[in-house]
Amino acid sequence: MAKIRIKTPIVEIDGDEMTRIIWAMIKEKLILPFLEVDLKYYDLGVQKRDETDDKITLDAADAIKRYGVGVKCATITPDAERITEYKLKKAWPSPNGTIRSVLDGTVFRKPILVKNISPAVRNWKKPIMIGRHAYGDLYRSVEMVVDKPGKVEIVYTPEEGPEKRLLVHQYKGPGIAMGIHNLEKSIRSFAKSCINYALGERVDVWFSAKDTISKKYHAYFKDIFAEEVAARQADFDKAGIKYRYLLIDDAAAQVMKHEGNILWALSNYDGDVFSDVVAAGFGSLGMMTSVLVSPDGNYEYEAAHGTVRRHYYEHLKGNPTSTNSVASIFAWTGGIKKRGELDGTPDVTRFGENVERAVIGCIEAGIVTKDLVPLMDPKPANFQTTEGFIDAVAARLKSIM
Numbered sequence: 001m002a003k004i005r006i007k008t009p010i011v012e013i014d015g016d017e018m019t020r021i022i023w024a025m026i027k028e029k030l031i032l033p034f035l036e037v038d039l040k041y042y043d044l045g046v047q048k049r050d051e052t053d054d055k056i057t058l059d060a061a062d063a064i065k066r067y068g069v070g071v072k073c074a075t076i077t078p079d080a081e082r083i084t085e086y087k088l089k090k091a092w093p094s095p096n097g098t099i100r101s102v103l104d105g106t107v108f109r110k111p112i113l114v115k116n117i118s119p120a121v122r123n124w125k126k127p128i129m130i131g132r133h134a135y136g137d138l139y140r141s142v143e144m145v146v147d148k149p150g151k152v153e154i155v156y157t158p159e160e161g162p163e164k165r166l167l168v169h170q171y172k173g174p175g176i177a178m179g180i181h182n183l184e185k186s187i188r189s190f191a192k193s194c195i196n197y198a199l200g201e202r203v204d205v206w207f208s209a210k211d212t213i214s215k216k217y218h219a220y221f222k223d224i225f226a227e228e229v230a231a232r233q234a235d236f237d238k239a240g241i242k243y244r245y246l247l248i249d250d251a252a253a254q255v256m257k258h259e260g261n262i263l264w265a266l267s268n269y270d271g272d273v274f275s276d277v278v279a280a281g282f283g284s285l286g287m288m289t290s291v292l293v294s295p296d297g298n299y300e301y302e303a304a305h306g307t308v309r310r311h312y313y314e315h316l317k318g319n320p321t322s323t324n325s326v327a328s329i330f331a332w333t334g335g336i337k338k339r340g341e342l343d344g345t346p347d348v349t350r351f352g353e354n355v356e357r358a359v360i361g362c363i364e365a366g367i368v369t370k371d372l373v374p375l376m377d378p379k380p381a382n383f384q385t386t387e388g389f390i391d392a393v394a395a396r397l398k399s400i401m
């Protein structure tokens, strides 16, 4: 069979530990035998980042800007323990954080659904996708403990004056205070990325905040969202999708009753909390994909889980492992399908869909890794090794191609 040719290069970002092992297997068994593709390879394994003083991470991010689509393996974000383990010069920053700030993007998570795994929430039939704003608020806050009576104020000193003051609280005894901020540019980029993503997925967008209480801060988010949606209304109409603003507590309740196929856009803290609620509700981190979308339309696909460190140590000892490769496979197919869409090459898009069909077909036939067994109904009699699962997907893919 002739290989399918991808017109534009794809940026491939390699990573660490068990996911690095999986990544190589996917490439060898599910990608290269079928596709003729120019992969711009960047090794973001932690040792390579150390060797290049992390320059390779910036190079990889620039490459995504240049080519438009990247696929990324999970990577270690080093802490003190990892510095010793891998003899690193320092605790290099999170590669995802670095790439996100270069692309100015938003991360969207989407669960992969199969018939024989029911979400914990009975009403959820289709994916609920979460877009989390990843700048400011609680995560860039300043805070203080107030130990004696006195007042705390917010002071704004414009470069040309005059100064403005706002009383936070007049303390009669001990307490606490916090200052948070956000930026118009960042909120606008977030709104734009959410709109791009929703149009790509053809799903309705919900944005929720608490503007009834926070009439300036949260209302500011709400207003920017409304403006950006208005600017793309024609595209919304064409795609047949809608935008809704809901109060956060209303949205939380509505989401439980909803069948899915929505993008729920959330501010930083709400997104942190609800992305974990939704991930847990759908069942397994091994079945959660994630994509970084920039406001100008660049895409980076990856699994939502980490490097599955414990499994890697077993692998190093020569023990068999049963690590779920589904989210990593969907990182590849997400990138391939997007490339097909952007290049106008339906055969490429179809190939990505076929790989996904092969994966879902295996799971629905009871061919799964160990992590999925407790979630399944009916329960399969046995489970596959890491490589056994990928081999089964490859065999099924060949049969449907």
Ligand code: NAP
Residues within 6 Å of the ligand: 073, 074, 075, 076, 077, 078, 096, 285, 286, 302, 303, 304, 305, 306, 307, 308, 309, 310, 311, 322, 323, 324, 325, 371
């Ligand atoms: P992890 O990789 O998310 O795995 C935590 C546990 O979840 C695993 O030990 C395993 O449970 C289960 N699990 C996660 N993914 C699985 C899969 N695909 N198949 C089967 N089980 C899976 O977190 P970690 O091992 O604590 O973190 C390792 C490294 O990942 C850290 O250095 C962190 O910096 C990095 N990380 C990277 C990213 C990223 O690049 N996007 C994201 C998060 C974390 P059992 O052991 O019970 O089987």
Ligand code: MG
Residues within 6 Å of the ligand: 272, 273, 276
């Ligand atoms: Mg969280």
